[in-house]
Amino acid sequence: xxxxxxxxxxxxxxxxxxxxxxxxxxxxxxxxxxxxxxxxxxxxxxxxxxxxxxxxxxxxxxxxxxxxxxxxxxxxxxxxxxxxxxxxxxxxxxxxxxxxxxxxxxxxxxxxxxxxxxxxxxxxxxxxxxxxxxxxxxxxxxxxxxxxxxxxxxxxxxxxxxxxxxxxxxxxxxxxxxxxxxxxxxxxxxxxxxxxxxxxxxxxxxxxxxxxxxxxxxxxxxxxxxxxxxxxxxxxxxxxxxxxxxxxxxxxxxxxxxxxxxxxxxxxxxxxxxxxxxxxxxxxxxxxxxxxxxxxxxxxxxxxxxxxxxxxxxxxxxxxxxxxxxxxxxxxxxxxxxxxxxxx
Numbered sequence: 421x422x423x424x425x426x427x428x429x430x431x432x433x434x435x436x437x438x439x440x441x442x443x444x445x446x447x448x449x450x451x452x453x454x455x456x457x458x459x460x461x462x463x464x465x466x467x468x469x470x471x472x473x474x475x476x477x478x479x480x481x482x483x484x485x486x487x488x489x490x491x492x493x494x495x496x497x498x499x500x501x502x503x504x505x506x507x508x509x510x511x512x513x514x515x516x517x518x519x520x521x522x523x524x525x526x527x528x529x530x531x532x533x534x535x536x537x538x539x540x541x542x543x544x545x546x547x548x549x550x551x552x553x554x555x556x557x558x559x560x561x562x563x564x565x566x567x568x569x570x571x572x573x574x575x576x577x578x579x580x581x582x583x584x585x586x587x588x589x590x591x592x593x594x595x596x597x598x599x600x601x602x603x604x605x606x607x608x609x610x611x612x613x614x615x616x617x618x619x620x621x622x623x624x625x626x627x628x629x630x631x632x633x634x635x636x637x638x639x640x641x642x643x644x645x646x647x648x649x650x651x652x653x654x655x656x657x658x659x660x661x662x663x664x665x666x667x668x669x670x671x672x673x674x675x676x677x678x679x680x681x682x683x684x685x686x687x688x689x690x691x692x693x694x695x696x697x698x699x700x701x702x703x704x705x706x707x708x709x710x711x712x713x714x715x716x717x718x719x720x721x722x723x724x725x726x727x728x729x730x731x732x733x734x735x736x737x738x739x740x741x742x743x744x745x746x747x748x749x750x751x752x753x754x755x756x757x758x759x760x761x762x763x764x
Contacts, residue, residue, distance in 0.1 A: 458735055461680065470677035476675060477740040480666040481749060486509040487552070488528075491545045494654035497537050506531050509749035516746045525550065527753070536758055540641035541553040544601065548658055551597035554590045557699055558660040560670065561587055564695035571692045574723035579716050583700040590703060601645055608638040670694045673717070673737040680732065686724055693720040714738065760763035 462470065464624045485504035492499050505527045515524035525546050564571060575583065599609055612634060618624035674690045682690075697716040701709035713736055721730035 426639055428732060458739075461732060465631070465679040467679075468679070469675050473672050473675035473679060473737075473740055476668045476672050477745055478748075480633060480741065481505070481508055481512060481745060482663035483661055483668060484511065487658055488545065488549055490540075490661055491548055491654060492537070494651060495541060495545070497541055497545075499537075503531075503535055509752040510756070513746060513749035513753050515750075516742065521612055526648060527669060531639065531756065531760070539637040540639060544641050544645050545729060547597055547601050548655070549662070551594055551601060552655075552658040552662040553666075554594040554597070554702075556585065556666045558665060558704055560589050560590075560666055560695045561699045564692035568689050569694035571689060572696060574693070574720065575696070575716075579700060579719045580738075582704070582712070582716065583696050586699040586701070586703050590699060593703075605638070606643070608634065608641075617733070624670045666698070669741050670698055672741050673721075673733055676737050676740070677733055680729075680736075682725075689724065690721070693724075694703070696720070710742075713742075 422618040437597075454502070485501060487506035488507050489499055489501060489504035492504075510527040510531055511524035513524060514527040518524070529539075529542045529546060532545070533539060537545075572580065572583065612631065613626065614626060615630055624630070671691055671694075673694050677690055677703070678684065678687065686705050692716075697713070697720050700716045701713040703714045706712060717737070718727070718730045718733040721733055
């Protein structure tokens with residue numbers, strides 16, 4: 421077992437333990453809350469709104485696949501939606517069990533490369549997608565402020581700090597990825613220097629072959645980058661699908677709230693709050709932002725209704741958008757990997 425596999429197993433175990441501790445901590449804060457109680461609440465909920473919540477959670481996975489496929493099609497590497505779904509689920513699964521929100525990109529790149537997409541094209545596609553992913557969260561945060569100008573004030577100070585830092589951090593990341601997409605040559609220059617340094621220290625062998633491979637990747641990346649900038653439609657479609665993807669996940673608590681008998685008049689405010697909550701936990705270096713996301717959701721929802729109701733909404737919503745979503749993505753990724761190995 422190599423170091424990479426050991427690292428993945430470590431983060432899988434760590435994420436599982438963190439999930440159990442998070443659920444236990446949330447349940448412990450509410451005396452009337454338990455897993456059995458939650459199941460009873462879901463059974464008695466309005467079926468049409470609960471179905472909408474589950475379908476919306478599934479669309480979060482689907483729309484990332486559509487976003488990636490739209491970028492690949494734009495740079496002449498058209499792939500089926502089934503392939504795109506594998507790229508999407510691997511990204512979501514490994515992002516959820518690693519500290520970095522982009523932790524799933526190497527896994528997505530692995531499947532894309534196995535499908536015959538050059539490394540440079542893979543890199544350009546994933547850089548653009550993660551850039552639009554961050555940009556869409558920031559854009560939805562702006563929409564949230566327009567929908568509910570006073571919504572931010574309803575959070576307590578720690579939550580306000582997390583949301584503010586998240587807004588700044590995601591904005592800077594968007595600019596960083598944009599600069600990387602436009603000036604990839606600087607990145608490749610840095611990688612070349614690292615390779616030469618490792619070779620000088622006798623830590624890397626066959627330098628020439630690795631530099632030739634790097635030059636080919638850079639050429640593919642540069643061609644794809646220029647193509648993206650020459651066709652604004654690629655950028656617009658990527659941004660559109662990422663907005664739809666994020667919104668499909670963010671709206672799940674609103675559907676769950678309506679399923680539990682909530683008043684429709686609060687729907688817009690709840691959606692706006694969840695947009696800000698998403699900004700607050702997305703940059704936090706904890707697998708799946710477990711614990712932080714729950715704190716922000718309970719803090720934000722408690723200003724609209726009782727804390728006990730906030731606990732219920734948090735547990736059911738997170739169950740759909742995170743725990744169930746990650747489990748489904750893990751199964752699809754495993755099946756895709758096994759099928760790929762069998763073909764090879």
